[in-house]
Amino acid sequence: MASVARISIAPVKGLALVERDEVMLERTGALENRRFHIVDAGGRRYNQLRNGALVQIRQEYDGDRLALHFPDGTTADGLVALGEEIATDFYGRPVTGRVVEGPWSRALSQWAGRELTLVQAEPGAAVDRGRGHVSMVSRASLDELGRQAGHEAPVDGRRFRMLFELDGCEPHEEDTWVKRHVRIGEALVRIRGDVGRCAITTQNPDSGVPDFDTLRTLKAYRPETANEKGKKHLPFGVYGEVVESGKVALSDDVHAVELSLLERTA
Secondary structure, three states: OEEEEEEEEOOEOOOOOEEOOEEEEEOOEEOOOOOEEEEEOOOOEOOOOOOHHHHHOEEEEOOOEEEEEOOOOOEEEEEOEEEEEEEEEEOOEEEEEEEEEOOHHHHHHHHHOOOEEEEEEOOOOOOOOOOOOEEEEEHHHHHHHHHHHOOOOOOOHHHHOOOEEEEOOOOOHHHHHOOOEEEEOOEEEEEEEEEEOOHHHHEOOOOOOEOOOHHHHHHHHOOOEEOOOOOEEOEEEEEEEEEEOEEEEOOOEEEEEOOOHHHHHO
Protein backbone atom coordinates (compact mmCIF):
# COMPACT_ATOMS: atom_id res chain seq x y z
CA MET A 1 0.00 0.00 0.00
CA ALA A 2 1.13 3.53 -0.72
CA SER A 3 2.18 5.76 2.17
CA VAL A 4 3.12 9.38 2.83
CA ALA A 5 6.89 9.87 2.45
CA ARG A 6 7.18 13.69 2.49
CA ILE A 7 4.92 16.61 3.44
CA SER A 8 5.90 20.05 2.15
CA ILE A 9 4.15 23.39 2.53
CA ALA A 10 4.95 26.94 1.43
CA PRO A 11 3.30 29.57 3.66
CA VAL A 12 4.50 32.24 1.20
CA LYS A 13 3.91 30.99 -2.31
CA GLY A 14 7.16 30.60 -4.25
CA LEU A 15 9.60 30.72 -1.33
CA ALA A 16 11.55 27.75 0.06
CA LEU A 17 9.43 24.75 1.01
CA VAL A 18 8.92 23.84 4.67
CA GLU A 19 8.81 20.14 5.52
CA ARG A 20 6.35 18.94 8.15
CA ASP A 21 5.80 15.67 10.00
CA GLU A 22 2.04 16.17 9.77
CA VAL A 23 -0.64 18.57 8.54
CA MET A 24 -4.32 19.01 9.23
CA LEU A 25 -6.33 18.97 6.00
CA GLU A 26 -9.44 21.13 6.13
CA ARG A 27 -11.90 21.69 3.28
CA THR A 28 -9.62 24.57 2.21
CA GLY A 29 -6.51 22.39 2.31
CA ALA A 30 -3.57 22.61 4.72
CA LEU A 31 -4.30 25.79 6.67
CA GLU A 32 -0.74 27.17 6.69
CA ASN A 33 -0.04 26.35 3.04
CA ARG A 34 0.06 29.20 0.49
CA ARG A 35 -1.49 31.72 2.86
CA PHE A 36 0.61 34.51 1.35
CA HIS A 37 1.68 35.57 -2.12
CA ILE A 38 3.82 38.38 -3.53
CA VAL A 39 2.81 41.05 -6.05
CA ASP A 40 4.80 43.73 -7.85
CA ALA A 41 4.07 47.46 -8.06
CA GLY A 42 1.44 46.82 -10.74
CA GLY A 43 -0.37 44.20 -8.64
CA ARG A 44 0.88 41.31 -10.78
CA ARG A 45 1.93 38.09 -9.07
CA TYR A 46 5.69 37.85 -8.54
CA ASN A 47 6.65 34.19 -8.73
CA GLN A 48 9.48 31.78 -9.54
CA LEU A 49 9.03 32.16 -13.28
CA ARG A 50 9.99 35.80 -12.82
CA ASN A 51 12.68 35.17 -10.20
CA GLY A 52 13.77 31.61 -9.43
CA ALA A 53 15.94 32.83 -6.53
CA LEU A 54 12.79 33.22 -4.42
CA VAL A 55 13.37 29.63 -3.27
CA GLN A 56 16.52 30.82 -1.47
CA ILE A 57 14.36 32.67 1.07
CA ARG A 58 13.61 30.35 3.99
CA GLN A 59 10.35 30.84 5.88
CA GLU A 60 8.64 30.02 9.15
CA TYR A 61 4.96 30.52 9.93
CA ASP A 62 2.90 29.37 12.91
CA GLY A 63 -0.42 31.02 12.08
CA ASP A 64 0.43 34.29 13.83
CA ARG A 65 4.14 34.99 13.37
CA LEU A 66 5.94 35.00 10.02
CA ALA A 67 9.73 34.98 9.62
CA LEU A 68 11.56 35.30 6.30
CA HIS A 69 15.28 34.46 6.30
CA PHE A 70 17.17 35.95 3.35
CA PRO A 71 20.36 34.58 1.76
CA ASP A 72 22.40 37.55 3.03
CA GLY A 73 21.63 36.57 6.64
CA THR A 74 18.96 39.21 7.30
CA THR A 75 15.53 38.31 8.67
CA ALA A 76 12.11 39.93 8.54
CA ASP A 77 10.09 38.67 11.50
CA GLY A 78 6.95 39.65 13.38
CA LEU A 79 3.27 39.14 14.06
CA VAL A 80 1.08 39.35 10.97
CA ALA A 81 -1.17 42.42 10.72
CA LEU A 82 -3.42 43.12 7.74
CA GLY A 83 -4.06 46.35 5.88
CA GLU A 84 -5.94 47.36 2.74
CA GLU A 85 -7.79 44.95 0.48
CA ILE A 86 -6.22 44.00 -2.84
CA ALA A 87 -7.21 41.68 -5.72
CA THR A 88 -4.68 39.48 -7.53
CA ASP A 89 -5.16 37.63 -10.80
CA PHE A 90 -4.59 33.86 -10.53
CA TYR A 91 -4.81 32.56 -14.11
CA GLY A 92 -7.88 34.64 -14.89
CA ARG A 93 -9.44 34.09 -11.46
CA PRO A 94 -9.46 37.15 -9.13
CA VAL A 95 -8.30 36.37 -5.59
CA THR A 96 -9.08 38.94 -2.90
CA GLY A 97 -6.53 39.41 -0.12
CA ARG A 98 -5.16 41.95 2.31
CA VAL A 99 -1.79 43.70 2.23
CA VAL A 100 0.41 42.44 5.08
CA GLU A 101 1.67 45.31 7.23
CA GLY A 102 5.11 45.00 8.78
CA PRO A 103 8.73 44.46 7.67
CA TRP A 104 8.21 41.81 4.98
CA SER A 105 7.31 43.89 1.90
CA ARG A 106 10.23 46.25 2.54
CA ALA A 107 12.63 43.35 3.03
CA LEU A 108 11.42 41.56 -0.11
CA SER A 109 11.72 44.79 -2.11
CA GLN A 110 15.28 45.42 -0.92
CA TRP A 111 16.28 41.86 -1.72
CA ALA A 112 14.73 41.87 -5.22
CA GLY A 113 15.66 45.44 -6.13
CA ARG A 114 12.08 46.32 -7.03
CA GLU A 115 8.87 47.21 -5.24
CA LEU A 116 7.12 44.11 -3.94
CA THR A 117 4.17 43.65 -1.60
CA LEU A 118 3.25 40.68 0.57
CA VAL A 119 -0.44 39.76 0.48
CA GLN A 120 -2.47 37.35 2.60
CA ALA A 121 -5.48 35.61 1.03
CA GLU A 122 -8.26 33.60 2.64
CA PRO A 123 -7.37 29.96 3.40
CA GLY A 124 -7.34 27.91 0.21
CA ALA A 125 -7.92 30.88 -2.11
CA ALA A 126 -4.43 31.47 -3.51
CA VAL A 127 -3.91 28.13 -5.28
CA ASP A 128 -3.24 27.66 -8.98
CA ARG A 129 -6.05 25.24 -9.69
CA GLY A 130 -9.13 26.67 -7.97
CA ARG A 131 -10.34 23.93 -5.62
CA GLY A 132 -7.10 21.96 -6.01
CA HIS A 133 -5.93 22.28 -2.42
CA VAL A 134 -4.15 18.91 -2.27
CA SER A 135 -1.39 17.71 -4.61
CA MET A 136 0.59 14.49 -4.63
CA VAL A 137 3.17 12.61 -6.66
CA SER A 138 4.80 9.23 -6.13
CA ARG A 139 8.51 8.74 -5.71
CA ALA A 140 8.23 5.94 -8.27
CA SER A 141 7.14 8.59 -10.80
CA LEU A 142 10.09 10.76 -9.81
CA ASP A 143 12.41 7.78 -10.25
CA GLU A 144 10.91 7.06 -13.69
CA LEU A 145 11.41 10.67 -14.72
CA GLY A 146 15.06 10.39 -13.74
CA ARG A 147 15.44 7.10 -15.60
CA GLN A 148 13.92 8.61 -18.74
CA ALA A 149 16.39 11.50 -18.49
CA GLY A 150 19.36 9.16 -17.97
CA HIS A 151 20.04 10.41 -14.44
CA GLU A 152 21.81 8.17 -11.97
CA ALA A 153 20.56 10.06 -8.89
CA PRO A 154 16.83 10.29 -7.99
CA VAL A 155 14.98 13.42 -9.07
CA ASP A 156 14.40 15.76 -6.13
CA GLY A 157 10.62 15.95 -5.71
CA ARG A 158 10.84 19.45 -4.25
CA ARG A 159 11.16 20.93 -7.73
CA PHE A 160 7.49 19.95 -8.29
CA ARG A 161 6.36 21.60 -5.02
CA MET A 162 3.71 19.00 -4.16
CA LEU A 163 2.00 18.81 -0.78
CA PHE A 164 2.58 15.05 -0.53
CA GLU A 165 5.17 12.63 -1.91
CA LEU A 166 4.22 8.97 -1.74
CA ASP A 167 6.11 5.69 -1.38
CA GLY A 168 4.84 2.26 -2.37
CA CYS A 169 3.37 3.11 -5.79
CA GLU A 170 4.08 2.00 -9.33
CA PRO A 171 5.35 4.77 -11.64
CA HIS A 172 2.46 7.16 -12.35
CA GLU A 173 0.01 5.00 -10.42
CA GLU A 174 -1.43 8.22 -9.00
CA ASP A 175 -2.80 8.99 -12.49
CA THR A 176 -5.27 6.12 -12.06
CA TRP A 177 -6.84 7.96 -9.11
CA VAL A 178 -8.16 10.87 -11.22
CA LYS A 179 -11.94 11.29 -10.70
CA ARG A 180 -11.75 8.88 -7.76
CA HIS A 181 -11.63 9.32 -3.98
CA VAL A 182 -8.42 8.69 -2.09
CA ARG A 183 -8.04 8.14 1.64
CA ILE A 184 -4.83 9.76 2.89
CA GLY A 185 -4.32 9.46 6.62
CA GLU A 186 -7.58 10.53 8.27
CA ALA A 187 -8.64 12.72 5.32
CA LEU A 188 -10.60 11.90 2.18
CA VAL A 189 -9.66 13.63 -1.05
CA ARG A 190 -11.34 13.63 -4.46
CA ILE A 191 -8.69 13.68 -7.16
CA ARG A 192 -9.85 16.16 -9.78
CA GLY A 193 -7.08 15.92 -12.39
CA ASP A 194 -3.41 15.70 -13.26
CA VAL A 195 -1.04 18.63 -12.80
CA GLY A 196 0.19 20.38 -15.94
CA ARG A 197 3.82 21.38 -15.63
CA CYS A 198 5.64 24.63 -16.43
CA ALA A 199 9.24 25.87 -16.53
CA ILE A 200 9.41 26.28 -12.73
CA THR A 201 10.08 22.52 -12.54
CA THR A 202 13.32 23.01 -14.47
CA GLN A 203 14.73 25.05 -11.55
CA ASN A 204 16.94 23.64 -8.82
CA PRO A 205 14.83 23.64 -5.62
CA ASP A 206 17.68 25.12 -3.54
CA SER A 207 19.12 27.75 -5.89
CA GLY A 208 16.28 28.44 -8.35
CA VAL A 209 18.73 28.06 -11.25
CA PRO A 210 17.46 25.91 -14.18
CA ASP A 211 19.45 22.67 -14.19
CA PHE A 212 17.16 19.92 -15.56
CA ASP A 213 14.96 20.12 -18.66
CA THR A 214 11.95 18.41 -17.07
CA LEU A 215 9.59 19.55 -19.83
CA ARG A 216 11.66 18.05 -22.63
CA THR A 217 11.93 14.78 -20.70
CA LEU A 218 8.21 14.66 -19.94
CA LYS A 219 7.32 15.43 -23.54
CA ALA A 220 9.47 12.51 -24.73
CA TYR A 221 7.60 9.86 -22.76
CA ARG A 222 4.36 11.29 -21.36
CA PRO A 223 1.34 11.97 -23.59
CA GLU A 224 -0.24 15.41 -23.32
CA THR A 225 -3.51 15.69 -21.43
CA ALA A 226 -5.94 18.60 -21.03
CA ASN A 227 -7.10 20.54 -18.00
CA GLU A 228 -10.73 21.27 -17.14
CA LYS A 229 -10.75 24.19 -19.62
CA GLY A 230 -9.44 22.00 -22.43
CA LYS A 231 -5.93 23.46 -22.47
CA LYS A 232 -3.27 20.82 -23.23
CA HIS A 233 -0.36 20.31 -20.89
CA LEU A 234 2.38 17.89 -19.82
CA PRO A 235 1.12 15.97 -16.76
CA PHE A 236 3.12 15.00 -13.70
CA GLY A 237 1.38 14.32 -10.37
CA VAL A 238 -2.27 14.85 -9.44
CA TYR A 239 -4.37 17.32 -7.48
CA GLY A 240 -7.71 17.28 -5.71
CA GLU A 241 -10.03 18.72 -3.11
CA VAL A 242 -10.67 17.71 0.49
CA VAL A 243 -13.99 15.92 0.98
CA GLU A 244 -13.48 14.91 4.62
CA SER A 245 -11.11 16.80 6.93
CA GLY A 246 -8.46 14.95 8.88
CA LYS A 247 -4.84 14.77 9.98
CA VAL A 248 -2.18 13.41 7.63
CA ALA A 249 1.21 12.36 8.98
CA LEU A 250 4.37 10.79 7.59
CA SER A 251 3.98 7.03 6.96
CA ASP A 252 0.16 7.25 6.86
CA ASP A 253 -1.52 4.92 4.36
CA VAL A 254 -2.82 6.23 1.03
CA HIS A 255 -5.31 4.27 -1.08
CA ALA A 256 -8.17 4.77 -3.51
CA VAL A 257 -11.63 3.99 -2.13
CA GLU A 258 -14.95 3.25 -3.78
CA LEU A 259 -17.86 5.23 -2.37
CA SER A 260 -21.50 4.34 -2.66
CA LEU A 261 -23.81 6.69 -4.58
CA LEU A 262 -25.26 7.85 -1.27
CA GLU A 263 -21.81 8.67 0.10
CA ARG A 264 -20.80 10.53 -3.08
CA THR A 265 -23.87 12.76 -2.94
CA ALA A 266 -23.88 13.34 0.84
